[in-house]
Amino acid sequence: MRLSTGVGACSAAIAMFLTGQAFAQSMAGKSLYERLGGQPAIVAVVDDFVGNVAKDKRINGFFAKADIPNLKTRLVEQICAGTGGPCAYRGRDMKTTHAGMGVRSRYFNALVQDLQKTLKKFKVPRKEQGELLAILGPMKKDIVTR
Numbered sequence: 001m002r003l004s005t006g007v008g009a010c011s012a013a014i015a016m017f018l019t020g021q022a023f024a025q026s027m028a029g030k031s032l033y034e035r036l037g038g039q040p041a042i043v044a045v046v047d048d049f050v051g052n053v054a055k056d057k058r059i060n061g062f063f064a065k066a067d068i069p070n071l072k073t074r075l076v077e078q079i080c081a082g083t084g085g086p087c088a089y090r091g092r093d094m095k096t097t098h099a100g101m102g103v104r105s106r107y108f109n110a111l112v113q114d115l116q117k118t119l120k121k122f123k124v125p126r127k128e129q130g131e132l133l134a135i136l137g138p139m140k141k142d143i144v145t146r
Contacts, residue, residue: 031084032131036124039080039087045118046075052114059110062101082135094142104146112136 036042050072054060063071080087091097112133119129 032128032135033080033083033085035128036083036132039076039085041122042076042079042083042085043072045122045124046072046079048121049115049118050075052117053111056110056114059107059114062103062107079132079136083132094139098143098145100145102146103144105140105144108140108144 033042036045050068053063074089074091077087077089077091079085081089115133115136116129119132124132
């Protein structure tokens, strides 16, 4: 199942055609990057996710002075690279990026909830959601400092 990007009528038709066992076989052996729908789908997810974070009063203060276009670019790179895509992450490591911010577990958890909201919106299957969160989850130790 691919993430909808709003202009994917052809993708939707293909996804509907590939049902049941044929769909499962077509996904076997594909990277998480491919199963998520590649770069266009990741960009769409990141755009929506950053919008959720901007509206989330629990954590949006952490991003008040952020360069949002750069943040989106780095998130796309990070997710793309982490899921087996052709991208290279060119940002700073998480420990350096979050040093001195005083991020607590509850703020990290709020961010994860905002991501899960986006993944549900795009109808990302549970398996792929779990795999993505398993890739991103280990970063918590470098982000949470309090």
